[in-house]
Amino acid sequence: MASYHIADPSRADEGRARIEWAWHEMPVLRGLLERFERERPLRGRRVGGCLHITTETANLARLLVAGGAQVTLCASNPLSTQDDVAAALVTHYGINVHAICGEDSATYYEHIHAVITTDPQFTLDDGADLVSTLHRKYPSKLGEVLGGTEETTTGVIRLRAMAADGALRYPIIAVNDAMTKHLFDNRYGTGQSALDGIIRATNILLAGRVFVVAGYGWCGRGIAMRARGHGAQVVVTEVEPLHALEAAMDGYRVMPLIEAAAIADFIVTATGDQHVVDRPHLERMKDGCVLANAGHFNVEINIDALADMAVARHHPRTHVEEFELADGRCLRLLAEGRLVNLAAAEGHPAAVMDMSFANQALVLEWLAREGHSLTAGVHPVPQMIDAEVARLKLAALGMAIDTLTPQQQHYLASWQEGT
Numbered sequence: 001m002a003s004y005h006i007a008d009p010s011r012a013d014e015g016r017a018r019i020e021w022a023w024h025e026m027p028v029l030r031g032l033l034e035r036f037e038r039e040r041p042l043r044g045r046r047v048g049g050c051l052h053i054t055t056e057t058a059n060l061a062r063l064l065v066a067g068g069a070q071v072t073l074c075a076s077n078p079l080s081t082q083d084d085v086a087a088a089l090v091t092h093y094g095i096n097v098h099a100i101c102g103e104d105s106a107t108y109y110e111h112i113h114a115v116i117t118t119d120p121q122f123t124l125d126d127g128a129d130l131v132s133t134l135h136r137k138y139p140s141k142l143g144e145v146l147g148g149t150e151e152t153t154t155g156v157i158r159l160r161a162m163a164a165d166g167a168l169r170y171p172i173i174a175v176n177d178a179m180t181k182h183l184f185d186n187r188y189g190t191g192q193s194a195l196d197g198i199i200r201a202t203n204i205l206l207a208g209r210v211f212v213v214a215g216y217g218w219c220g221r222g223i224a225m226r227a228r229g230h231g232a233q234v235v236v237t238e239v240e241p242l243h244a245l246e247a248a249m250d251g252y253r254v255m256p257l258i259e260a261a262a263i264a265d266f267i268v269t270a271t272g273d274q275h276v277v278d279r280p281h282l283e284r285m286k287d288g289c290v291l292a293n294a295g296h297f298n299v300e301i302n303i304d305a306l307a308d309m310a311v312a313r314h315h316p317r318t319h320v321e322e323f324e325l326a327d328g329r330c331l332r333l334l335a336e337g338r339l340v341n342l343a344a345a346e347g348h349p350a351a352v353m354d355m356s357f358a359n360q361a362l363v364l365e366w367l368a369r370e371g372h373s374l375t376a377g378v379h380p381v382p383q384m385i386d387a388e389v390a391r392l393k394l395a396a397l398g399m400a401i402d403t404l405t406p407q408q409q410h411y412l413a414s415w416q417e418g419t
């Protein structure tokens, strides 16, 4: 039965056109569609997804439906829903969606509850809000759940904490940790789309500016790389010596954030950590400094401290809020400190989500077939799925690679031959 809560059903055609546009950029998902339609590996399965409601997620959902699943979706971030896509999913693809861009916290959780009331057998999560709510508020429904997937670094960290507490009651596959996910999605996807969001929101020239990236993990590497491509002077801040060293050898300046804050024109966080930008940093920043976050939750910049320091607040542009301080400086926060690439742009380009979501679809198919043998806890993506996604993507790009000769296989497996 249709059940949905979306902003504006009249935008369905607009959403469908954009979903089809993204579909062209997702050859791996397109390739899987035919087999899913034929084999129906998810026949009759109820799937509940808490994901960013974007054109790419729409294409994952249509693939799962083609495979026989009944899919219900809610948003994994209050600002990332593309309302035209939500309308198209409901009107043209028969998928129930509970998501509205700009929804408040109460509505965000009502939408998660709406997904849970469909008694999902499989959960698709991005940040672990669905899994956490299911365990905390609906323990009686856990018996229905056969397995789940987790899309992002922060979600995997939360789920491992749940497992360590003995609280996680079903198996979840850490899709984020697949090589064909984080090496590409977190790095090239966040790299391009975070810059896209910052540029769309501000239209400020990056060339020659000091651009500080807090966190040199997979997302930070991508953001730093693309900011350098725009001619910015990139500074990296880190807490892990190895990652700091890597940033230095990649050619970036490395320093503590308290020093970087004084020279920054832009500061972008991508750590998954809390209050990385805190009051002492805000106190040292130059007038006009732009603050943005690309990490999962809006906790990386201490927004309460910023609000507390402000004597006035202005909205000079969409997705930009200026905090005027008593000494006359203005600090500019983008997208309320939420994922800037999803709130101020359109999230990752479809070509990269093609790999992330191929992992999601293949993992779900595998869980439906073999999940019963898994224990409760966080599990890796099976290596054969990771390798298959890489193979399919290369083939879709029309790229061939070499094959080991039997002699090379023998050589690589032996230890006797040396100099």
Ligand SMILES: NC(=O)c1ccc[n+]([C@@H]2O[C@H](COP(=O)([O-])OP(=O)(O)OC[C@H]3O[C@@H](n4cnc5c(N)ncnc54)[C@H](O)[C@@H]3O)[C@@H](O)[C@H]2O)c1
Pocket: 152, 153, 154, 155, 182, 185, 186, 190, 214, 215, 216, 217, 218, 219, 220, 237, 238, 239, 240, 243, 270, 271, 272, 273, 276, 294, 295, 296, 297, 339, 340, 341, 348
């Ligand atoms: N914007 C997006 O679309 C998107 C996409 C993928 C992941 N994410 C999110 O981005 C965040 C980072 O993901 P990742 O895959 O890059 O994680 P990661 O673990 O690879 O990297 C995080 C880095 O931040 C560093 N760090 C932690 N605390 C810090 C601090 N106080 N100061 C400086 N550095 C600090 C860590 O040492 C690490 O190197 C997570 O919240 C993840 O869920 C966002």
